[in-house]
Amino acid sequence: MGHPLTNRERNQWLWTYDNQVKSSFDKIVEVLKRISALQHEPDFEQKAQALALDSFGFSLPEEVLAKAWVTQLDMRSLFAWCVFETYKRTSEDFFTSNPLGGEEDTAFDSFVQDCGFHLLDVTPCADGRLAHAISYALRLPFSSVRRRPYAGAMFDVERTVTRWIKTEHRRHREGVPNQAHEDTRYLKVVIYHFSSLDPHHQGCAAHGSNDALAASSGLNRLHDFRQAVENSFCCGASVTLLLLGLDTDTDAIRIHVPTADGATNGNRWLDAREVYSQTVTMAPDAAREAIGERVRQEAGGAIEEGMVRFISRLLENNISQIDFVRQFHKGAYGDAGHAERFIGVGIGFKEIHLRNLTYFAHMETVEEGAADLDVGIKIFKGLNISRGLPVPVVIRHDFHSSVPGSRERAVRSCERIAAAVHGRYQDLSRQGLLHTLLTVRDGDHHKPPEVLGSSLLRTPMEEAH
Ligand SMILES: [Zn+2]
Structure with a gap:
């Protein structure tokens, strides 16, 4: 049952949170249908409010309900109202109850620095099927990651250079997150996506569901960023690039492991599902060791141990997510699109x-x-x-x-x-x-x-x- 490295407790927790939030959005239509059916009954307004309070925990705008007897009940406004109220509650709950963990994760931040990076800047595609990439698919603490989604993961190079300048400046001036003389780099990650089950229809719309194009475009954008930093500041060594792909059906990632000389190949990757099956029968420690070995092999030579540790962590985290999708979604999401x-x-x-x-x-x-x-x-x-x-x-x-x-x-x-x-x-x-x-x-x-x-x-x- 599952992989020895899978964090079952966390999976259960993440599932509960996801389910609770989505069901609060998804019940809106059903409840509004029931309210609509009441609109010609006496005491409609009171009955509607009672039902709304009971089902949603918030009431509906009185002006809309009061007009129902003159015309038709304005279901469009009510629907939007309910979505916005639910969004507000979800947001408030996130900041007050910390369902995904708190404000800071210092243990993770020092792990990242030990791996040789002082900032994790991640651009997933803006597609909603990647909105959980940080906290679920990669299991990274959201507070430790700068996330900037763009359609097709085509991030803005100038803005990223500006962010890089701010980051380096802060290291010089304030020693935050670490001192400027420490040999760490700014890590820029791009996450493109594809569909293993329906590759020609459910891939990335911005790249015409063409996986190879999604990967090469992401890689080109990463290269442009490094080039921009090198041309303007001749210190390209302070930028590291990493290209990831996410299968939106299974949440399994592929990692384009950089070679020893820092080059990334858009056509070569390490598939987390392959790593999963290779290590599923091992004891946890042996599995971890095998994952690290697999990363070194894929790099085809001596890459920095920090990068090996970082990539291995992503793979290990993703193994939990692969089991999450297996356990709660029968191996592939029902909402493929x-x-x-x-x-x-x-x-x-x-x-x-x-x-x-x-x-x-x-x-x-x-x-x-x-x-x-x-x-x-x-x-x-x-x-x-x-x-x-x-x-x-x-x-x-x-x-x-x-x-x-x-x-x-x-x-x-x-x-x-x-x-x-x-x-x-x-x-x-x-x-x-x-x-x-x-x-x-x-x-x-x-x-x-x-x-x-x-x-x-x-x-x-x-x-x-
Ligand atoms: Zn996309």
């Missing part, structure tokens, strides 16, 4: 770590990210609009309270993005088939996002003004 519950636009979303919960459209200004958002809207035309349900869009802009004026800029940015979203999809917006929730969060503190308002109704906060 898209099943996201909402779109997340902007920057932030530190609290989202569940597969197929959110489609991310990274957007810092109105101009950029529109293409990613178009992909998201297209996905939700299939998921929601085809059923007469609106597309729920959560807009988010994180800020740093330590920087003067940062919150105000984040608020304005949220408002601009919301206006741009409603402008870009005017037809949907006018029909009530697109709704936005505006949120900001102080990234300097471990606390939930603050809700500014939504396209649905005036919030009590707005009314107070």
Whole structure:
């Protein structure tokens, strides 16, 4: 039963969390159907509120219920309201109850530094089927990883160079996360994805479900980043690149193990499923040793032991996830394709770590990210609009309270993005088939996002003004 290195207790915990959050989103339609059936009964409003409170733990907007006798009950608004309320509760719970662990994991941070890295910067594809990549598929503490999803994992090179400069500067000035003279590097990881069961349809949409193209594009982007650092600062040695692939059916990863001279081959990888079956009958210690040996072999020569340890850890962690999918999803996910519950636009979303919960459209200004958002809207035309349900869009802009004026800029940015979203999809917006929730969060503190308002109704906060 399972692999000797699998963390069963953690698997059970992760399953419970995933199940609890998703079922809170998934029961919305069922409960609203029951509420809709009540709309011509006497005491409709009271009955509807009682049912909502009992099923969701929150009440519905009175204005919408009160209008039901005049026209039809506005199910589109109610649906969006429920999705946004559920999102708010999920976010609050994440920051107050720490379902995936707390703010910091110093043991892991020192492990990463021992491996020779001072920052873990990971770009998965924005596809919702990779939203759990950090906390589930790779089992890394979310607080120790800088995550920046992009469609097709095509991260922005300039912004990453800026992040690299900030990171190195901080090491020089503050000795954080470690002293600048310590021989560690900035590790940039790209996670592309593919489907082992339906490779031509359920792969990465941004790369036309072409695995080889997804891998080579990711690798090219990594090379561009290193080149940019080397050309501008002649210290390329401080950047290490790592290319990973994720099978969205089984969550098994493939690691393109760099060779001794630091080169990565887009056509060669070490498959975690292969490592799993090779070591499944061994005792834990022997299995660990065999994994390390397998990584060294794959590198085809002497790669740094730190890299071997880091990759071995990823493989060991992924073995738990392979068993997770075997145990709770019969070896492959039932939702092979898209099943996201909402779109997340902007920057932030530190609290989202569940597969197929959110489609991310990274957007810092109105101009950029529109293409990613178009992909998201297209996905939700299939998921929601085809059923007469609106597309729920959560807009988010994180800020740093330590920087003067940062919150105000984040608020304005949220408002601009919301206006741009409603402008870009005017037809949907006018029909009530697109709704936005505006949120900001102080990234300097471990606390939930603050809700500014939504396209649905005036919030009590707005009314107070
Ligand atoms: Zn993708």
